[in-house]
Amino acid sequence: MPQQIAINIKTQAYHRMLGERFTLHDCTAGYAHLTETERAAIRVLITAGFKGAMGAEMDELPNLGLICCVGTGYEGIDVQAAIDRGIRVTHGAGVNAGAVADHAMALLLSVVRCIPHQDRLTRSGAWNYTETPRPLVSRKKMGIFGMGGIGAALARRATAFDIEVSYHSRSPKPELPYAYVPSLLELAERVDYLVACVPGGAATQHAVNAEVLAALGPQGYLFNVGRGTVVDTDALIAALQAGTLKGAGLDVFEHEPEVPAALCALENVVLTPHMAGNAPEVQQMATDLMCDNIAAFTAGAPLVTPVPEMRALATAG
Numbered sequence: 001m002p003q004q005i006a007i008n009i010k011t012q013a014y015h016r017m018l019g020e021r022f023t024l025h026d027c028t029a030g031y032a033h034l035t036e037t038e039r040a041a042i043r044v045l046i047t048a049g050f051k052g053a054m055g056a057e058m059d060e061l062p063n064l065g066l067i068c069c070v071g072t073g074y075e076g077i078d079v080q081a082a083i084d085r086g087i088r089v090t091h092g093a094g095v096n097a098g099a100v101a102d103h104a105m106a107l108l109l110s111v112v113r114c115i116p117h118q119d120r121l122t123r124s125g126a127w128n129y130t131e132t133p134r135p136l137v138s139r140k141k142m143g144i145f146g147m148g149g150i151g152a153a154l155a156r157r158a159t160a161f162d163i164e165v166s167y168h169s170r171s172p173k174p175e176l177p178y179a180y181v182p183s184l185l186e187l188a189e190r191v192d193y194l195v196a197c198v199p200g201g202a203a204t205q206h207a208v209n210a211e212v213l214a215a216l217g218p219q220g221y222l223f224n225v226g227r228g229t230v231v232d233t234d235a236l237i238a239a240l241q242a243g244t245l246k247g248a249g250l251d252v253f254e255h256e257p258e259v260p261a262a263l264c265a266l267e268n269v270v271l272t273p274h275m276a277g278n279a280p281e282v283q284q285m286a287t288d289l290m291c292d293n294i295a296a297f298t299a300g301a302p303l304v305t306p307v308p309e310m311r312a313l314a315t316a317g
Contacts (some may be wrong), residue, residue, distance in 0.1 A: 005044035017287040031060040052076020066297045068290045075200040090293040093305045094149040095285045096277030101153035103276035107249030138162040144193035146198035187214035200227030210235035228253040251276040
């Protein structure tokens with residue numbers, strides 16, 4: 001019998017592709033429907049960063065040995081609880097970087113050039129070439145908060161648009177040709193566009209706060225393709241309403257899928273439903289990577305993309 005795995009996310013592409021290779025148990029609504037035999041047979045759980053798995057959920061599957069997260073972010077997984085139970089954790093490091101970087105640039109172009117508004121005007125027949133001209137996207141400065149795979153992919157795209165790139169992250173990346181800025185506040189003071197590409201969690205909770213937004217200033221734009229918790233939503237709404245921030249493009253929100261009505265009412269904002277990393281090519285790459293990790297786990301070999309905590313544990317051991 002093919003290896004049995006559980007999946008607790010709804011994305012049909014993963015259900016279909018993984019179901020072609022494994023006996024798949026749909027656990028998006030919980031585990032109560034599983035028999036004791038099925039629970040005992042399941043060794044792998046597929047999840048996503050926004051869904052994750054806490055210790056109590058891990059305990060639903062007594063022989064669980066591996067948790068695979070489809071994307072790079074894995075903030076919803078209690079990694080320490082997994083370690084305590086001898087469960088290994090992997091993530092889709094880098095598989096969606098290109099798609100998210102593409103989407104970040106699409107948001108930037110849409111907001112700065114006011115594309116959704118102009119689209120609505122044109123469709124309505126209100127041809128108005130003389131409407132207030134929109135600024136250039138190029139010949140500006142972009143600050144990237146988080147220079148991982150997504151940040152690096154975005155930097156390459158921004159450079160092609162003749163945008164000067166600098167960044168702030170946990171540590172400098174000397175192999176990259178972009179200026180490192182030691183604090184997020186200083187980065188915001190220097191740039192026209194601030195793009196958040198960092199994962200969620202306590203370390204980044206409301207890192208983009210009222211002070212950072214004020215430093216970005218009335219001609220500045222904020223974009224978030226990381227996690228919604230990185231931005232203080234109330235401070236962002238206040239800045240946009242007051243005109244102390246020029247505009248914003250958001251793919252992620254603090255309390256998904258709820259989006260504040262105040263954000264939806266603003267004309268200087270473009271909103272998308274946490275879809276930046278969602279592309280057929282990404283889903284295929286993520287599935288292949290999860291299968292490689294499952295094969296390594298089954299063979300007792302090193303995992304292909306363990307989360308950093310697991311790498312540190314292996315090194316320490």
